[in-house]
Amino acid sequence: MASLGSWREILQSALQSHKHLKHTQHLQLATVRADGRPANRTLVFRGFVDGTDKVQFTTDFRSQKVEEMKHCPFGEICYYFSESWEQFRINGILELISSTESDPLKKALREKAWFDSSPRLRASFGSPYPGHPKTSEIQLPKLDSSQGPLDNFCVLTLDPKEVDYYDAKKGRRIIFKLLAKQSDDDANSVWSQQEVNP
C-alpha cells in the first residue's frame, strides 16, 4: 500500500478539513480511577507541545483526573472527526505541569498556556471547588489581563506511545507504535506503521 505518512500528518490533515466546525477541538480522554474503573470526559485539544508529539490540554488541579493520574499515569484519547469519519485513538503517558513545577521549560510552558487562554477560561480556575455540592450562585473572580496563572491552573500533556488510526469511510486502519525516542525532542523518534483489518 502507499504510505499515508506519519500519524501527525494524517491528524493535521483531519484538523485542516474540519477547521470550519467549532467542535473540532473537542476530544475525549479516558483515564482509570483509583478503584480501577474507567473515567471519560471531553477536553479541548490545545495543540502539541513545541518540538514534541505531546498533546496539550489545560486542567484544574482540583479535578478528578489529577487524582486519577497518581494511581494510573496512562491515558487514551479518542479523537473523532465527524465529517471524514476518521478516528485517532492515542494511548500514552500523562503528565501534569502544576504551580509547583520547578523545571524552567515546563514553567514557561504553563505561563504561555495561561496567557493563551481566554479570560473566561482563566477565571474558571478561581471557581468554587469542582464537584462539591453547589451552595450558592457562582461568582468568578475578575482577573487583570496581566495577572499570571492562578494556582489551580495546570497544563496536562499526553505523550503518545501508540496511535490506532481508523478511516471508517475508506475502511482503512493503521496502528502506529513508538519504537524509539532519543530524548524529549521528538524530531528523532521512530514509529512503526502497520495496516490492520478494521
Add this chain to the structure above:
Amino acid sequence: MASLGSWREILQSALQSHKHLKHTQHLQLATVRADGRPANRTLVFRGFVDGTDKVQFTTDFRSQKVEEMKHCPFGEICYYFSESWEQFRINGILELISSTESDPLKKALREKAWFDSSPRLRASFGSPYPGHPKTSEIQLPKLDSSQGPLDNFCVLTLDPKEVDYYDAKKGRRIIFKLLAKQSDDDANSVWSQQEVNP
C-alpha cells in the same frame, strides 16, 4: 433550584435538539485493558433496551473491548453534544449478549438488533479478524436479508449507575446516582440528584 427532571429526560431533549446532525449518534466508551491501562473508542448509540435504562450498542465478538470486559466489567460513556455543549458521563456495568446467549429475552434482543442493522453493518461481522495485519483486499460476505445474526454479532449494553451531567453553556452540573433498583425493570429504579460546582 428547579428540577431539570431525570437524566433520561435531559438526554432525550439533547438528542431531540441535535437530531439534524448526522454525528449525534456517536459517543465514546472508555474501558480498562487487561494491563490496567485505559481504552477509548467511538461507538454508535443504539438507544435504550426497552423498559430499562441500559444503553445499547452492537459490537464484534473479536473486538478488544470484549476481552477487556472480562477483566473489568465497568465502562464509562462520554456523550457530548456539540451545539448545546452538554456532556453526559454515564458510568455503569457492561454486559455482552453473544451468539451463545441462553436467556430467551436477550436472544430476542440480539435478533432484533441484527435485523435493525444496515446491510453494510451486518456484512462487517463477516470481515477478516479485526486488528490483525491486513493481508489482502477485504471481501465482505453478501448476506441474504432474511439471514439471522452472524456468530460475531453481539449486543453490548451498559447499565448506568451514575450520570455526571454538565451543561457548559449554563455552567450547570448535576450528579445522578442510582440508589435502588427493584429488578431489571427500571421503571422502579430510584435516583438521587445533586447539583454540584462545575
